[in-house]
Amino acid sequence: MDFTLSAELLDLQQRTRQFIADEVIPLENDPRQHAHGPEESLRDELVARARKAGLLTPHASAHYGCLALDHRAKAIVFEEAGYSPLGPIALNIHAPDEGNIHLMEEVCTDAQKERWLRPMVEGRIRSCFAMTEPGEGAGSDPTMMQTRAVKDGDGYRISGTKWLITGAEGASFAIIMAKMEDGSATMFLSDMDQPGIRLERLMDSLDSCFVGGHGVLHFENLYVPATDVLGEIGRGFRYAQVRLAPARLTHCMRWLGQARRAHDVAVAYARKRQAFGKPLAEHEGVGFQLADNEMDLHSARLNIWHTAWVLDQGGKGNLESSMTKVIVSEAVWRVVDRCVQVLGGQGVTGETIVMRIFKDIRAFRIYDGPSEVHRWSIARKLVSGGTH
Template sequence: MDFTLSAETHDLCKRIDAFLEQHVLKLETDPGSFGEGENIREDLLQDLRAKAQAEGLWCFQMPRDLGGQGQDTVGMAACYEAAGRSIFGPVIFNIAAPDDGNMFLLNKVATPAQKERWLVPIIRGEARSALAMTEPHPGAGSDPAGMMRTTATKRGGLWVIHGHKWFITGAGAAKHFILLARTSDDPKRGLTAFLFDKDQPGWRIERRIPIMGPEEHGGHCELIFEGLEIPDENRLMGVGEGMKAVQIRLGTARLTHCMRWLGMAKRALEIATAYVDERQSFGRTLIEREGVQWMLAEAAMAIETGRLLTMQAAWYLDQGNQARKQVSMAKIQVADTLHKAVDVAIQLCGARGYSKDTPLEWMYRYARQARLVDGASEVHKMVLARNLMAEGREFWSWQPQRRK
C-alpha cells in the first residue's frame, strides 16, 4: 500500500494550511464570527468561500471538469485532514457534510441532466443539500431497509410521498434534497432514492431540533411529507436501488468524516502542546512532567493509528474495493480518537481549555456526535464481527494492487 502523496496533493495541503493561517484561525476565538448553530457567520463564510475558490482550494473531491480538484480518495484524505485543522475549514472549502457525501453520490450515479440540475449548483456553492433518510421510532434508523416507513406511491408519471423524517442534517439551509422512501415490501429492493427541492409543495420542516451542538449550517430538522409529488425523471437510480445508493454514498462519506476529524484531533493536540510547553507549575513547565508526556504520547499514537486506518480504507476504495470493514474500523477508531484527543487537550489546558478562549470546548461538544453519525460505533462493530465470522483468517488478508 503506497500512501505517498502526489506533488499536486502535497502542494494543496500546504496551500490549505497557509489559507487557514492567513484568513481563518484568527476568527475562531472571536464571538462575532459565529452565527446560528455556533458555526461560522454566513456573510463571513461567503467571503471566505469566494477567496478559496479564487485560489483553487475548492471541492477537492469533485472532477476538474465540474469545478473541483479531481483528487482520488487518498488525496482527499490528506486535503480533508489539512482542512479539518480549523473548525470552519471544511465548510469554507466545500467539503463539509452533508453536501460532501451528496455530491459524491450524485457525481457517481446521477444522469447528465440530473447532474446539471442538482449537482452543479452544490459544487459551485450556489445551493446546499440534505439527505432525508432517518425517521423517528419505529421508522428507519440504523436499519433503513427493514424499518423505512416513508412511502413513495406511483401515480402516472409522479411519485407521491407520505412520511416523517428527523435529524436531517442541513435541512434548514438546503435547496436540494435526496430522499429515501419505500416503494415496495421487497426486503432487499424495497427502497428508492428521489430528488426534490425546497420550493416544491407537499412537505414542510416541522422544527429545527435543538441539539448539544455545535451544528452544520441548517441544523438538524424534522420533516413531514404530506403528498409531495416527485416526477419520475427525478428518481435517482432504478426503482428498488435506494439501499445501493445509500451504500455508495455512505462508504465514502463515513471515511470523509474520519479525514476531517483527524485534522480536528491534531489541532486539539497542537493547542495543548503549545500551552504545556510554556505553562509553569512548581518551578517546571508542564511538558517536563512525565504524566503530561504520557497523555500527549497516547493521544498522538491514537491519532496516527486512525490516520493509518483511514489511509488504508482510502487506498482500498481507490482500488475499486467497497472497503466496508476497513471503513468501519476507521470510523470506530477515529470517532474514539477525536474525543480522546480533545479531552486530553482540555485537561492539559485546564480552565483555559474549558473556556471559550480556545476552540476546545466547541470541539468537545462536536466530538460527541462522532460515535453516532453515519452509523453508531456498535453497528460498525457488528459489521466487523460478521466479516470476521464469514472470512476467518482471511479477515486479515492483504489486497493486491489493481493492475492499471
Template sequence: MRTNRTADDGSEGLTERVRRFVDDQVIPVEREIETDPDVLVRLRVRARAAGVFAPSAPTEYGGLGLSLLEQTDVLEEAGRSLLGPLVMNCAAPDEGNMTLLEHVATTAQREQYLRPLVAGDVRSAFAMTEPAPGAGSDPAALTTTAVRDGEDWVIDGEKWFITGADGAAFFIVMARTGVDAATMFLVDAGNPGLVVGRHIPTIDAGFTGGHCEVAFDRCRVPSSAVLGEVDRGFVNAQVRLGPARLTHCMRWLGVARRAHEIMLGYVVERRLFGSRLADLGLAQHLIADNEIDIAACRSLIRTTAATLDRRGRANNETSIAKTFVSEAVGRIVDRSVQLCGAQGVSHDQPLARFLAEVRPFRIYDGASEVHRWAVARRAVRRHEAARSGGATHG
C-alpha cells in the first residue's frame, strides 16, 4: 500500500504546479488538438519537465506514486481541461489499467505492459462491457468466454463501448471461465483473433480512441496472458473499478469547477436590468448551489479516497461518491450554461462541450440507479445484522 504524503510539500507544491501547468500550457492550446495531434506530444514533453507526468503511476515505473488521497487535488486540477489528464497520462482508461497492472500483474507482465503505459509510449483498453444481453452494469451477465486449449486459452465474444480501443496496444479482457467465474486476459492488439470495429457515435468525444465495438473470434492467447489468477477475474477487477470510479470523479469535478469559473467571469461583467448579473437574486441562488455542490463533491471524494487508501476497498463509499458526483457535476455545468445564456450554448465557450462530456458519467462505471440499488441493499443488510446482533461491512 502506498504511503500518504502531502501533495503541497516543498516551495512549490505539486497541486500548484499542476494548476499552473494546466492554466499556462494546456488551456491555451486545448482546441488545437483537434487539428494538430502533435500538440499532445509537445505538451507531454513539457509535463515531464514540469514534474507532473503520470501522477498516479508507481515510482518504480516512472510515475509519481501518489496515493488516492494525494491524487484528489492533483487530478481535479488536471481535469480543468479535457486535455489535461491525457497530457499528464492520468486519463481513463489507462490510469485505471495502471492501477490494476501494478497490483495484479506478474513481474514479467508489468515490464511488458505497465512500463510502456506509464511512459506514455502506448495506450490500453479495458474490455468488459458487452451488448445486451451481456455484461453492462451487471458483470454477472458476462457472455464472452475463454476455454482452455492445451497450454493456451481461446477467447470468443463481443464487446462494445470499449473506451480507447482504436489505437490501443493491448486490451485487458474479462471472459467467463466457469459458471460463476471469470478471468482477465492480456491481449495484444496484433492478435489475429481480435478485431476493433466501428466507433459508436456518442454525445461525448473526449476520450482518445473512441468507444468501439470489439470482437474476439477464436482469439488464442498463451497461459502467460492470464492477468491475476484463473477464475478470480471479478474479484481482481475490484482493484481497478473502485479507484477508477473515484479518479473519474476527481477529473470531472475539475471540469465542473472550470465551468463554474467561466460562469463567474461572465456574471460579474454582464449587466442587465440595471445591475450586474452576479447581483441578481436568482443568479446568486444558482451560484451558491454550484459552490455547495463543489464543496460536497470534494468532501466525498477525499473521504472515500482516504478509506480506499486505508482499507484497500470501499464499495459503499465509492458507490455513494460516484452517484453523487456524477449527478452534481452535471448540475454544476448545467447551471453555468444557464447563467451564461447564449454564450453558454455556443461553442465560443467550452461549456456546451463540457455539458455533453459529463452527461455519460451517470451511466458508465455503474449507472446511478445500480449504485443506488447497491447502497440500499447494504443499508438493509446492516440494519438486519444490527437487529440480529451480527455485523456486516460495505
C-alpha cells in the first residue's frame, strides 16, 4: 500500500474541508432541524451549495457528471464531509442514498437509472431502503424476513411491515426487500406515493442527523410491475452484500470525521481551560485521554484506508469491512465519550457540537450489523479457515 495522496486528491481534500467550514458549519444551528432530522428545505439549501461548489454526489460515475471517486478517494472526502453533521447531507453522500446509488449503478436497468437514479444523483429526490422488520422479522438475520412478494400477472404484490427505515418520510422511492414463495429474496423499486404503501409513524431515536428520520412502513398488496424489479428475481440477498460491504465502510469514513471534530473541540478546550494552576491538557488525567483519542483516530483511519485499498484492488472486502466496522464504530465511540468527559459540564449540554455528535454516533455500533454479529461472522471465518 502507498499512503501518499496525489496532488489532485490533496486539492480535493482541501476544497472539501474549506466548503464544510465556509458553507456548512454556519448552518449547524439553523432552526430547520428537529428530533427527526433536518427539514427538506435545509437539505435543499445544502445540496444547492455543494452543487455550486462542484462537490455534489462525488462518488457517482462520470456518466452523471460526478467525480467517480474510488474507495480510497472516498475515504478522504467523506471524512472531511463528516466533520459536520450536515456535511454528508450537503454532498449527497448520506445513508441510505449513498449506498443505494452504489447498488443502483451496479444493478439497475437503463430505464430505472433514468427514472430514479439520475434525479437522486442530482440531489433532486431521496430514497429509502426497506429491509429491517419488527417482531420475528428480518434484523441482523435477513433470512427471517416476513415481507412477502407474490406473483400477480405481469407483476408482484408485496405485503409486510418494515421499520427503522431511514429517510422514509419524504423519500420519493423505496428499494424494498421481500421474500419470494420459494424462500429466496428479491429487491423491488417503487415510488412512495403508490397505493399500498403507508408510513405509519416516525420512531423516536437518539440520533437526529438523518433527513426523514426512521420510519415504520406498511405494505398492503403493493403492486410492482416486473419492469421495476431491481436486478434479477431471487438475488436480493446477493445484492444486499453488493450494497452493504462498501456502505459499512462509508459509514466509518463519515463518522471518523465527526469524531475528529469532537476531538478538535476537546483539545481546544483543554488548551485554554485552567484548573489547579495550569491548563487542563497539562493534567495527565486529561492529557492521556486526548492521547488515547489521537491513537484511536489514527487506528480507525488506517483500517478504513486498508479496506478501501482492498476494494479498489477488486477484492470483495467482506471480512475487512466487518473488521473495520467493529474497530471504527467502537473507536469513534470511545473518542467522543472521552471528549464529553474532557469538556465536563459543557460536554453534556448544547454549548458545543459534542453532545449532538455523542447522541448521533451511539447507533453506529448497531446499524449495518451490530458489533456482536460481525465478531460472530469473523469467528466463523477463522474457524473454517476462510480468513486468508
